[in-house]
Amino acid sequence: MTSRTTTGSTDGIVVAGGGLAAQRACETLRRAGHDGPIRVVCGEQHAPYDRPPLSKEFLAGELGPDELRYRPDDWYREQEVDLLLGERAARLDAHARRLALDGGAVLRYDRLLIATGSEPRRLPGVAGRDNVHELRTLADAQGLREAIAAGRRLAVVGAGFIGQEVAAGATRAGARVTIVEAAAAPLAAILGEELGGWFARLHREEGVEVLLSARIARLHGGRGVEAIELEDGRRIDCDAVVVGIGTQPATGWLAGSGLDPAGVLVDGAGRTVAPGVFAAGDASRPFDARLGVHLRTEHWEAAARQGAAAARAMLGLPVAASPAPSFWSDQHGVRIQYVGHAHGADGIEIDGDPGARDFTATFTASGRPVAALLVGRPHALPALRRRLEAHHDERTAA
Template sequence: MGDGGPGLVVLPALQDRLPAVEGDPRVHRACLDRRSGAHVHRGHRRRAVVVHRADPADGGPGVRASGHAPQRSSIPAPAAHPRFGGVRMTDGIVIAGGGLAAQRAAETLRRAGYADGLRMVCAEPHPPYDRPPLSKEVLTSERRGDSIRFRADGWYVENEVDLLLGVRAAVLWPDERVLHLSDGSALRYDRLLIATGARPRELPTLAGYRNVSTLSSLNDALALRDVLASTARLVIIGAGFVGLEVAASARQLGAEVTMIESAPAPLSNVLGPVGGWFTDLHRFHGVHVITSTTVTAVEGDDRFRLLKLASGQEIRADHVLVGVGVSPDLDWLAGSALPTSGVPVDAEGRSQAEAIFAAGDAALTFDPQLARHVAGSHWERAARQGTRAARAMLGLATGEPPLESFWSDQYGIRINYLGHAPAADAYAVDGDMDATDFQVTYTREGRPVAVLLVGRPRELPQARKLMTNGGSLELLARN
């Protein structure tokens, strides 16, 4: 027996729920109440099961893929479950992913009264957690994984959500409604939410060096924190929001920071010329910002020692963080007829494939201003998409589509961003940019399409209201 948290004892689960392979080192665990000895369950739901599996792709023990396609005869037969609101749920709902969209979907399903099977397939060994702190608080403090988790263990037990940790979605059979996992097991589903997030892009020039990393997971952040504790010189390639936040955190810790950006200014693809303000901000705080250039060559053995830039400059450093964007983590959709570059969905998260929804970084939503489906990686977008997709799965009203929004903290300055600035044809600045107290309103044909607030968090509700209501620039100025 092991400890499953306060008031809980961990015991092996029934093998017919999640069949193990002979010699499989995975631990199948179910939670019992320590005081009463009873299974924790409510209504007609199945009891909660937490399965910790080591994914061979992460370097741990586990059931390795055999190299051939899974056989349909190996799929367990479905079990019967009651109906919810007229929606027949025989095999329950599977959520592929363990990020924000996935967590919000699980919470919404249970809050809405859905009481059938609910399983979350989480690639990481950690229970679902919040990612914005990775580039800020986790780097600059002693915070560990437990402090940024969405929910404690007890929530998943009480709400009977089966967490499958350290295992990835591997193969999807949409016609059969079967999701194969990286450990060789398979799950049937009535509804599937694709919320596997994104993975960081890498630079081939820097591939294979031990002192080069990316930042997208808790383990990445903890490793980078250890690096910063003993590293004097950090190079950040890419000046997006994550790169900018890491630069601010590293400077707070006393590191010497160089930031290399291929564009004329940080975030210029999003904010246009206003991105130059971020250059000034970081230079003021001691960051060496180099723009309009790229890394062309590297010198080193297993660790790089010198970066050569297209501009002719040479940079010596102890560590490089690559932050040049992300790509949807959807390679496992190959062969399923769903695109691996992002799943197009409607306003409620439905894909073109029956019973399959998508949310967060995995989803492409239609932008009427750009007249095409676009990706988005903002926190609030993922949260609201997960909520809307969950309600749509149950046939419930989903409300209005979410407004794109993002926030960042750099050097103690709160930065808020609403909307989609690349759709704008003009912008106006109100306030004092030098005093880090200003607002930038991006407009298209006189209507606001995006707002950037710097040092003005109290004005966020009004900006959100005007964006949602489609107010004019003149109205925005008067308010």
């Protein structure tokens, strides 16, 4: 792992970003026989590592930093994958095929993969506050783990999956947790209020205070937030705050490049409109043939698949059609999985017992399944995915 600049005419394949999509692209390139230079621009001082455990096992103290790594140092040396740690993409000249880094170096690429991921949306008024945390990086998770000692009061702003996982992990660590959610139910925009209400009940049953339709009026305290005051006058005293109100693509550095800084538009193989430039993971907006639109997926499985697909496309190899997107979450010892797109669904079928944390909720559109939420049923996912794919194929053929 170095930060040197190649003196030849090109730096070969350059990967901007050091997350999962980048890692899978490097692995795929080498497995497919590519023997040219590969240089990975990693914004952090860490080699690529797995991020989902940050809000689960790592936060609970069950995993250490080394256990998160995708590969040991020897793998990168043996595969001749050059990691530029602590460097970030700063500017792209797609016409000249040059990538400028924030440290001043310029890389000349044959092909470029944009895989810079996403960044948290900021809550107004928290800049500079010592005890306000986000959870996107290993450093974020290390700081948060120190802040959730037993008995401490943690306020989680936002009840998306990351916020809920943090709440579950902090509760397990002994912290007293309050979730503050502006919507009428967690995940209401994705799953609807009925299923969103199930998530609220899950956390309440585990001792988490869940405040819904709760909008923040002001923050009290100096360098640290001591309390959150809501618009209805309620006050949540806290020792630490976690903000989880969504993410946006970390692609502002693409301004002026001809690519969309709001998320790079790509086809099913990760190709952009710029010659030799590909994108994958949270930084991209792949075309979804099922919905007929470009759509960010923002999940582990999608990033892995897209990184591998872009690598194959770089080498002129065939790329398989993408399956229905899916992701998982672990909360209070319950495995929760989601597959498909519920947007446009007009019905929900429940199989099982939500009260027992064992059920499948299938979303339908005109009687056809388009998505599903599985709770406590990890082994049912493959069959359900096949069912969704079969109905999609029938609809396409019709």
